[in-house]
Amino acid sequence: MAVLTEEQTMLRDMARDWASNESPVGAWRKIRNANEARGYDPAAYATMAEMGWTGVIIPEAQGGSDFGWLSLGLVVEELGKTLAASPIAASAAAASAILLGGSDAQRDAYLPRIASGELVxxxxxxxxxxxxxxxxxxxxxxxxxxxxxxxxxxxxxxxxxxxxxxxxxxxxxxxxxxxxxxxxxxxxxxxxxxxxxxxxxxxLADGGDGLRDAVLDRAAVLAAAEMLGMAGQSFDTTLAYLKQRVQFGQVLATFQALQHRMANLFTEIELMRSAVEAGLAAIDRGGDTRQAASLAKAKANEVGHLMSRELIQLHGGIGMTDEYDAGFYLKRMRVLEQMWGNTAYHRERFARLSGF
The missing domain is CATH 2.40.110.10 (Butyryl-CoA Dehydrogenase, subunit A, domain 2)
Known part of the structure; x- marks a missing residue:
């Protein structure tokens, strides 16, 4: 687990409190039921902008806080826990292209508007x-x-x-x-x-393949950060259910086989956290981010798939119903697995970059 600064801890806690209290899974259910193309609540996104989350990786000169990618990853992770829908990750990835390869004029034209939440x-x-x-x-x-x-x-x-x-x-x-x-x-x-x-x-002034790869690395790691939040919440939800569900006259959590499965899931999620935070830290350090990004996305895909599958299975029949939230996590996880490279793609890329 990354060692956070006091400011990063405060940012994470703020995001956690806001997501839990102002944008729980029930808020996402309302957005889903509204069935609008944009797929998020503009008022909620405006609030995120007011709290400065839309400008975390944008320099102060263009209206951001320049707080770094690990800090943004903390926010995205917390939003992922409650499935809080917003274009924050997409806008940040696009902003990184302008930051890395844009001219001064391009930066001044677009980054302040992205940082303020005005422009998606x-x-x-x-x-x-x-x-x-x-x-x-x-x-x-x-x-x-x-x-x-x-x-x-x-x-x-x-x-x-x-x-x-x-x-x-x-x-x-x-x-x-x-x-x-x-x-x-x-x-x-x-x-x-x-x-x-x-x-x-x-x-973009510097628009070659190197820029494209660097931007895609950032998009992939942010997707992995969202998956990390979803996997962690899925684990907590499953564990709580096993502790209260009674079967054959016993609480499910007392069955040793299920204890072993949960222990394995906990270990895998911690490995996922290490890979994702290492990917975010690599971006903050600068330089070649390709291996760290592919490792983060490959591990997130693998563990996210496992945890969302176990979420459904360990909840039994209720996990398959729309009235329960488990299906939302499964469906979002499957889409994120494919975005910016599936497991096979990133495993092959990591191996190639490693000289194999």
């Missing part, structure tokens, strides 16, 4: 059903971008897209030449197919 930004990279940043066909000619991006997270409400093209990353504002079509996934969050047809595109 997102990455538009993959063009097929699986994460494959090498399979890019979107292209730019004469400052106009043409191509289609599938399953763009927060695409329904985004005002700015960081788009991967054949020759680098481009900034494209929503509007003329940009068509957004809602895609329905099991987690009921915002996922859109975005078509660019001659949309005005502004290339």
């Amino acid at each position: 930004a997102t990455l538009a990279v993959d063009e097929g059903p699986r994460h494959d940043p090498e399979a890019i066909t979107a292209s730019v000619s004469g400052g106009k971008l043409t191509g289609t991006k599938a399953f763009v997270a927060e695409g329904d409400s985004a005002g700015l897209f960081v788009v991967a093209a054949t020759d680098g990353l481009y900034l494209v504002e929503a509007g003329e030449g940009v068509t957004v079509d809602r895609r329905h996934l099991v987690d009921f969050r915002s996922h859109a197919q975005v078509t660019f047809d001659g949309a005005s595109a502004d290339k």
Whole structure:
């Protein structure tokens, strides 16, 4: 477990209290039932912005707090525990592209608006059903971008897209030449197919593959941080259920076989925490983040899949019902597993980077 500063501890506790009291799972259920394309509550996101969470990784010169990626990961983890829906992770990943490769003019134009919560930004990279940043066909000619991006997270409400093209990353504002079509996934969050047809595109100053990989690393680790929060909450919920559920005249938690399963899950989640926090710390240190990011996402995928499956199984029949919250965690976890690379993708990438 990472050693937190006093300020980071306060930030984590603030996020935990707010998520528990102001955005519990019941709040997400209301959003799901409303079935709106944006998939989150704008008022809740405005509150997050007021608390400074939308500007955690943005420099003070552009209206942020420059508090680092580990600090942002703490917030995302706590929001994940209650399934609090927001574009905070998507906007942060998009903001990182501008931070790493943008000009001064691009930074001044967009980062203050992202930090204030006024502007929702997102990455538009993959063009097929699986994460494959090498399979890019979107292209730019004469400052106009043409191509289609599938399953763009927060695409329904985004005002700015960081788009991967054949020759680098481009900034494209929503509007003329940009068509957004809602895609329905099991987690009921915002996922859109975005078509660019001659949309005005502004290339990031440093827009090569190195920048793209660095940005995708940040997106992957933030997804892993959300999965960590969900896995931890799933464990706590399951343990509480086993302690009160009586079967065959005994509390389920007294069965040794179930104790062993829970002990194994606890160990796996702690390993997941170490990998995710190491990934966030690697981003804060700077330099090559590829191995740390792939390790974090691969472990998060593996443990998140296991914990969400056990969450359903150990709750028995009630875990399969919509009236219970377990299904929400399972569905969101399955979507996050695929975002920014599944387990096989990151295992192969880590091995390749390690020289195997």
